[in-house]
Amino acid sequence: xxxxxxxxxxxxxxxxxxxAHINPHFIFNSLNSIRALVEENPQRxxxxxxELSNIxxxxxxxxxxxxxxxxxxxxxxxxxxxxxxxRFEDRLKIEYDIDEDTLDxxxxxxxxxxxxxxxxxxxxxxxxxxxxxxxxxxxxxxxHELTVQNTGYLNGYSNTEGFGLSSTTNxxxxxxxxxxxxxxxxxxxxxxxxxxxxxxxxx
Amino acid sequence: xxxIIIDDERLARAELKKLxxxxxxxxxxxxxxxxxxxxxxxxxxxxxxxxxxxxxxxKTGFDMLSQLERTPxxxxxxxxxxxxxxxFEVNALDYLLKPVEPKRLADAIQKLHxxxxxxxxxxxxxFNNSILTExxxxxxxxxxxxxxxxxxxxxxxxxxxxxxxxxxxxxxPLILKSxxxxxxRLDEKTFFRANRKHIVNLRxxxxxxxxxxxxxxxxxKGGEKIEVSxxxxxxxxxxxSL
Numbered sequence: 195x196x197x198x199x200x201x202x203x204x205x206x207x208x209x210x211x212x213x214a215h216i217n218p219h220f221i222f223n224s225l226n227s228i229r230a231l232v233e234e235n236p237q238r239x240x241x242x243x244x245e246l247s248n249i250x251x252x253x254x255x256x257x258x259x260x261x262x263x264x265x266x267x268x269x270x271x272x273x274x275x276x277x278x279x280x281r282f283e284d285r286l287k288i289e290y291d292i293d294e295d296t297l298d299x300x301x302x303x304x305x306x307x308x309x310x311x312x313x314x315x316x317x318x319x320x321x322x323x324x325x326x327x328x329x330x331x332x333x334x335x336x337x338h339e340l341t342v343q344n345t346g347y348l349n350g351y352s353n354t355e356g357f358g359l360s361s362t363t364n365x366x367x368x369x370x371x372x373x374x375x376x377x378x379x380x381x382x383x384x385x386x387x388x389x390x391x392x393x394x395x396x397x
Numbered sequence: 398x399x400x401i402i403i404d405d406e407r408l409a410r411a412e413l414k415k416l417x418x419x420x421x422x423x424x425x426x427x428x429x430x431x432x433x434x435x436x437x438x439x440x441x442x443x444x445x446x447x448x449x450x451x452x453x454x455x456k457t458g459f460d461m462l463s464q465l466e467r468t469p470x471x472x473x474x475x476x477x478x479x480x481x482x483x484x485f486e487v488n489a490l491d492y493l494l495k496p497v498e499p500k501r502l503a504d505a506i507q508k509l510h511x512x513x514x515x516x517x518x519x520x521x522x523x524f525n526n527s528i529l530t531e532x533x534x535x536x537x538x539x540x541x542x543x544x545x546x547x548x549x550x551x552x553x554x555x556x557x558x559x560x561x562x563x564x565x566x567x568x569x570p571l572i573l574k575s576x577x578x579x580x581x582r583l584d585e586k587t588f589f590r591a592n593r594k595h596i597v598n599l600r601x602x603x604x605x606x607x608x609x610x611x612x613x614x615x616x617x618k619g620g621e622k623i624e625v626s627x628x629x630x631x632x633x634x635x636x637x638s639l
């Protein structure tokens with residue numbers, strides 16, 4: 195293959211992966227909600243535009259095989275959750291249990307966001323009364339552990355199915371070989387848990 | 398035209414209500430946040446039209462429609478749903494993408510059939526007995542295909558176990574209703590129980606011939622040949638006053 199063909203192929207793949215990380219349903223629903231808020235609550239509408247813009251920007255940076263600080267990733271997740279709160283209102287409750295010392299750990303961008311998005315898509319949005327999502331970050335042995343719990347059921351999708359989740363597995367093995375772990379399971383009849391373990395960066 | 402908006406997102410309902418202010422011929426009489434609420438409100442308030450979001454928690458919009466006895470006119474809404482969009486295209490159903498463009502909303506509303514004017518007396522009659530008439534439509538889904546079928550287009554119902562095969566046009570999909578259940582809801586002036594397995598639309602009869610044992614053989618517009626049992630033949634003749 196000559197250089198031109200190779201370049202074109204690379205650009206196509208980049209675009210495909212960017213598209214794959216942007217969830218159109220979420221984007222259009224958010225835009226619709228923002229439009230509704232423009233008159234009802236203009237201040238909130240302005241904030242929401244910024245939140246959406248941050249998420250889009252972050253989605254475009256995903257495939258650069260770089261990592262971001264967990265603090266930065268958490269900011270994006272909070273923006274994402276602020277937008278989902280516009281949709282779900284009091285059907286979505288969020289809890290955080292974050293060990294401060296994990297904030298400067300490097301993590302793959304949009305990884306936590308993908309887990310949270312799945313928790314909402316498969317858990318919260320399927321329940322008529324919504325539910326709770328809990329985000330936990332702490333150190334366990336030599337790992338930085340990121341856990342997302344949601345009320346709901348793991349029916350239909352097992353361990354790593356669904357594009358978002360299989361991409362999680364792929365990204366982890368690309369970055370950490372077999373040193374990182376990812377698992378998702380039903381921990382009790384009404385609670386699903388997704389857990390990522392990343393080897394600690396002791397710099 | 399009376400309408401109900403069904404969408405689990407409050408802001409989405411608010412946004413659609415705001416757009417509909419430009420269409421005074423459409424009156425929003427209620428809202429629902431999920432399929433169950435939708436079914437209750439549709440069955441108690443009999444809207445002419447519903448705006449229905451496809452992706453809702455619990456039951457989907459399609460499931461809800463299959464459960465209704467008679468379906469009002471429907472305009473579907475979705476932010477983005479590949480599968481739903483394909484179903485809409487394949488079945489020529491009317492849908493709007495969110496955020497809704499006012500022009501597209503106007504086009505969809507143009508296409509609606511504005512109801513046969515109801516005389517003041519007949520309205521209560523219609524609501525009190527829930528007999529389905531020829532102008533009512535039902536939602537029928539069979540695999541990937543789905544239809545809104547006017548009862549007047551249905552030639553024949555054939556019992557298949559707990560299901561009924563619905564004959565209209567070139568189609569014969571199954572619905573989860575027993576013939577007895579159907580018989581209770583159908584107007585007996587139009588739909589006749591020919592035998593244990595068949596209900597026939599009297600207006601779709603092409604030929605009537607005498608048959609064994611004092612029965613009749615009906616040939617329908619689609620070519621189907623249906624026997625009328627002897628007992629039902631007596632009723633048939635009475636009805637037709639032959």
